[in-house]
Amino acid sequence: xxxxxxxxxxxxxxxxxxxxxxxxxALVTPTVVAEPGDPCHAMVSRDFVAxxxxxAASHAGTLVDTPHGLVAAWFGGKQExxxxxxxxxxxxxxxxxxxxxxxxxxxxxxxxxxxxWNPVLFRSRAGSLLLxxxxxxxxxxxxxxVMTSRDDGAHWSAARALPPGILGPIKDKPxxxxxxxxxxxxxxxxxxxxxxxxRSDDEGRTWQREPDVASAGIDAIQPSLxxxxxxxxxxxxxxxxxxxxxxxxxxGGRQWSPLRLLDIDNPNAGIDAVALADGRYLLVYNPxxxxxxxxxxxxxxxxxxxADGHHWKRVLTLEDHPGKEYSYPAIIQSxxxxxxxxYTWERSHMRHVVIDPTRFTPDACSGINVxxxxxxxxxxxxx
Numbered sequence: 425x426x427x428x429x430x431x432x433x434x435x436x437x438x439x440x441x442x443x444x445x446x447x448x449x450a451l452v453t454p455t456v457v458a459e460p461g462d463p464c465h466a467m468v469s470r471d472f473v474a475x476x477x478x479x480a481a482s483h484a485g486t487l488v489d490t491p492h493g494l495v496a497a498w499f500g501g502k503q504e505x506x507x508x509x510x511x512x513x514x515x516x517x518x519x520x521x522x523x524x525x526x527x528x529x530x531x532x533x534x535x536x537x538x539x540x541w542n543p544v545l546f547r548s549r550a551g552s553l554l555l556x557x558x559x560x561x562x563x564x565x566x567x568x569x570v571m572t573s574r575d576d577g578a579h580w581s582a583a584r585a586l587p588p589g590i591l592g593p594i595k596d597k598p599x600x601x602x603x604x605x606x607x608x609x610x611x612x613x614x615x616x617x618x619x620x621x622x623r624s625d626d627e628g629r630t631w632q633r634e635p636d637v638a639s640a641g642i643d644a645i646q647p648s649l650x651x652x653x654x655x656x657x658x659x660x661x662x663x664x665x666x667x668x669x670x671x672x673x674x675x676g677g678r679q680w681s682p683l684r685l686l687d688i689d690n691p692n693a694g695i696d697a698v699a700l701a702d703g704r705y706l707l708v709y710n711p712x713x714x715x716x717x718x719x720x721x722x723x724x725x726x727x728x729x730x731a732d733g734h735h736w737k738r739v740l741t742l743e744d745h746p747g748k749e750y751s752y753p754a755i756i757q758s759x760x761x762x763x764x765x766x767y768t769w770e771r772s773h774m775r776h777v778v779i780d781p782t783r784f785t786p787d788a789c790s791g792i793n794v795x796x797x798x799x800x801x802x803x804x805x806x807x
Contacts, residue, residue: 461726461741464789468762468778473498473514474524477773482512483751484595484694485766485774488545489758490553490576493517496766497527497543497555498774509539511557515577516776528571528583530559541566544593546608548627549600553577556592556608563613568592570628590622590631596648596696596754602655607677609659611645612636619647619659619669621677637671638682644669648697650705650733658733660707662692666714670734688728688736688794689713691721694752700781701757705730708753708765711738711794725750725767728794729784737791739784742767742777750775757781 473485479500488495494516501509511528514521530538541558548554553573560566568586573579586592591610598608608622608631618636637644637659647659657673659680667685688709695709707728712721727740742765743750753767762778769775783789 461744464739464783464785464791466740466779466781466783466789467742468780470775470777471521472769473521473766473774473776475773478512478524478526479508481509481771482774483768483771484542485752485754485768486543486545486597487754487756487764487766487776488547488553488597489756489764490547492576492578494758494764495545495553495577496521496774496776497545498766498768499540499543499557500524500526501539505539505562507537507539509541511540511543511555513543513555513577521776527555527580528557528569540569542595544595544597546593546598546606546628547576548606549604550627552627554628555580556586558591558594566591587631589633592622595646595694595752596661597756599649599651599657601651601676603676605676607649607657609647609649609661611647611661613645617643617645617664619644619661619671619683621647621659621680623677634678637680640682640684642669642683642685644683646694647671648695650697650699652699652733653703660686660695660697660733662690662694664692666690666692668695668709686734686736691715692718693722696753696755698755698757698763700763701761702781703731704781704784705733706755706763706781707736708742708755708767710751719749722749722751723747725753727765727779729791736794738794739789739791740779743769 481503482500485498497513500512510526512524513527514524530540543557546554555571558566568591569583571583572581593608594610598606600606606624611619620636621634623632643664647661650658657677659671663669668688668690669683670686671680671683673680691712691714693710697707711726723746725743728736728738730736751768755765765777
């Protein structure tokens with residue numbers, strides 16, 4: 425499900441920035457230490473990709489690490505679903521973020537314009553950087569598009585439509601397996617919600633759609649993929665049932681176990697996860713219950729840690745302001761071992777946080793075991 429929140433006034437000045445400006449100091453990203461929601465002292469820094477933002481609304485970010493630095497993309501415009509919404513991109517090097525630029529729009533051959541949605545960046549082992557996104561009036565009628573860069577995002581090819589029936593990664597990044605196959609996590613919202621995978625064995629030139637994963641009465645979309653050390657693939661993501669789903673594959677993503685609900689509350693909001701180089705897993709998510717309105721529960725954004733992808737400990741709170749919105753995170757680990765999170769900040773900005781995962785140790789912090797509030801899970805059979 426994708427969301428249209430009534431616009432709130434955008435506050436573009438912050439106390440720390442104002443104080444620095446008054447003192448004539450450069451507005452650089454401060455180091456963040458010992459915040460109340462950071463018992464592990466793991467948060468290294470945080471900043472906005474662009475401030476002020478180039479558009480009134482910004483949402484649904486994606487991140488990728490390249491030899492030339494980070495690349496971030498998101499959709500921005502007047503508001504979600506508006507034809508003005510395009511795909512914006514910025515690159516980060518030693519000097520900081522470059523000014524964002526619009527790299528894709530929904531302009532059609534007849535001159536009309538449709539909104540764009542949910543960009544996803546992916547860099548293959550061969551060095552091609554792919555930018556996937558959707559175009560269409562709504563998630564029920566959108567289609568997949570892709571652009572390619574050979575220089576890590578400095579220049580892009582013309583956009584092309586993906587083949588009929590192929591949507592591309594719907595929110596979260598694909599993974600490339602040991603045999604070179606790319607598995608792309610996708611989903612559909614045609615009445616019932618279903619997840620499926622799309623697979624490429626030729627660096628993304630052609631794609632095959634796998635069957636829908638058996639849902640067991642669970643309405644699920646927007647899977648995030650984890651590759652385990654033994655080759656098992658795990659997908660987790662949002663549901664209408666108020667908890668995250670889980671499914672696993674032991675054959676490279678062709679066949680999947682029926683969906684089940686994890687013991688993790690979630691207010692039907694997008695998540696992302698990453699397998700760390702040390703074998704552990706991080707999840708970034710809204711750890712709250714659903715409310716009356718779709719945006720209820722998105723005021724808290726947290727990070728959880730797991731050794732097996734099933735049992736999780738909440739180790740970091742990125743935001744905690746009930747009534748606000750901090751949502752649709754993307755998470756990656758860069759070549760230097762740091763973890764980067766990009767997320768929607770109150771629909772007006774894209775916030776970037778850098779985390780040192782080596783700080784998540786039993787000696788540094790114990791974390792909080794994640795358990796869903798005890799209540800019967802809602803499935804179609806129970807409704």
